[in-house]
Amino acid sequence: MNKIDPVSASDEQRDVLPVTLADIRAAHGRISGAIVRTPTVISQTLSKLTGATVYLKFENHQFTAAYKERGALNRLLLLDPVSRAKGVIAASAGNHAQGLAYHGARLGVPVTIVMPNTTPLVKVMQTEGHGATVVLHGEKFEDAYAHARTLEAERGLTFVHPFDEADIIAGQGTVALEMLEDAPGIDTLVVPIGGGGLFSGMGTAARGMKPDIELIGVQAELYPSMYDVIKQATLPCDGDTLAEGIAVKEPGTLTRQFVGALANDIVLVTERALEQAVSLLLQIEKTVVEGAGAAGLAALLEHKAMFVGKTVGLVLCGGNIDTRLLANVLLRDLARSGRLARLRIRLQDRPGALYHVARIFHEQQVNIIEVYHQRVFTSLPAKGLITDIECETRDEAHLQRLMTALAEDGYEASLVELA
Structure with missing residues (x-):
């Protein structure tokens, strides 16, 4: 893959973004105590392996095993009393559904989640287990999303987007706030990009705290949707990726503005690198991550020259991986190593x-x-x-x-x- 030229943006572009460091600090004060302040820990072994000083942020230690709780909780806490009473609705078959369901149940806010009919039963049961009402509709996510918007209007519910809302972005930005407070020496953040909510929030917080910090986005090679938008490329966007949490065909309208203004670069990673990263994190750090959660490490492994000598922060953004898939990834890694x-x-x-x-x-x-x-x-x-x-x-x-x-x-x- 050819090296990508860094993205540049003027100060004026950044100034008009609808989320600020102050918004993210306010969100952190709002959600603290109800989410886990996950550790940011240096990895000596991964540092030796990659040639960078590597810090890991263990967001897979959240109750629902993903950072998505942060944005969902911030959004719920900002609802007015009438909206809280009527409830919220979302379209999701992943971590957003579980984060919204869990904190909705805690706060007494009714939560409805629309999922495609093809959603694995275990994800339906997990979401229902957190107290949400699950509606199955359509064969694809786009079908579920359209139905959720219909139900929103019919029932007077509040739609909570998984990434393309300012309050969601502010909540996700609290990840970087904690990382840079706990490890102020970090000079580079490598952040997975699907819809772009995590990068938008983390990038805003990090740039506000350390204006010269380097911000690198990572996408799966099979789903280069934000890469295509920002780099005006036309790479295909389809396939079965291990990083299903960032397998988004159409990034957010709002989030693409943040990424365009904040990112120094976006890199793509292969399925092989994602598999290796998942395996290494289990073997070295004794921690389970999903494919999207391993994307940052995959970038360090596959684009090593970009990061040698730098102090890099990686966010292990989720740990919800099917156990059979995890076993298959580990066996394939054993085979590749001989x-x-x-x-x-x-x-x-x-x-x-x-x-x-x-x-x-x-x-x-x-x-x-x-x-x-x-x-x-x-x-x-x-x-x-x-x-x-x-x-x-x-x-x-x-x-x-x-x-x-x-x-x-x-x-x-x-x-x-x-x-």
């Missing part, structure tokens, strides 16, 4: 063939996990067969020693590669 492998070996269909191959694995002290025999669906002659052996090694060098030993014994073996 500690888990699948070898495809050509054998002759005769007694003892598998035994002799297994003997080589034993001699090389490689643990065999599973064996798959394929006799029928193969292009080999009738007396030939393909065997896939899934195995566990110590590292890449250990795996290569096994491959060498197989070749020296006359076996045709190849690695089954990951995407």
Whole structure:
């Protein structure tokens, strides 16, 4: 990917933005005590790995495991008594729904969440578990959003947008307020961008506290929506991304003004980098993050030269990842590091063939996990067969020693590669 030229904006552009540092400080005073002041901690290991001094803000430690609570609570607390009594409505299948539902229940504000019919049952149950009424409508988010706006008008409810409102942006900005109070040496913030609410709030707070701070936005390569808007690019925006929390096809009308005025740069990260970042955070920091929450670290891994020597703040913005997906990510990371492998070996269909191959694995002290025999669906002659052996090694060098030993014994073996 080509390097992006930094975004520039005049002081006049920043002055007309509808959220200020004072608004964010007021929001922080409003929500403090009802949200967790999550720790901002230096990571010695990630610092050595990336060449930067890396601070992590653990927003995955919030009650609903995401920063979204901050903006949702600020918005709810600013409602007038009549609006509180009637209730609020939102369209969301993710962290915004849970944050709004949880704090709505705490405050006695009725919450309705519209989700697409395709929303996984676990997300529906989690949102209902926080006290919200869930309405399922349509096949896509756009359908759910349109229906929510219809119900808003029909029932006299207040719509709470997940990112494109000033009060939401002010609430999200409290993340940066805490980070820079706890780690004032941070000179660069790397912030995930989906709709842009988190970046807008954090960028406003950070620029107000440290005018020379560097602000870098991160998007998944499959969903470069804000990148396209700010950089006037035309990259496609679609696909199955691990970072579903920032998989937004159309960024906010308001938030794009903030990003255009505040961002020094926006970078894109691949799915492979996102997977590696999720795995590293679990292994090194012993913390579970979703794909969007790992996007900042993915940027440091994939664009290392941009950050070497800097003091970088990363926000682990959410930890809501499906356990099966997390297990798959961890196994794929083991495979990419050479500690888990699948070898495809050509054998002759005769007694003892598998035994002799297994003997080589034993001699090389490689643990065999599973064996798959394929006799029928193969292009080999009738007396030939393909065997896939899934195995566990110590590292890449250990795996290569096994491959060498197989070749020296006359076996045709190849690695089954990951995407």
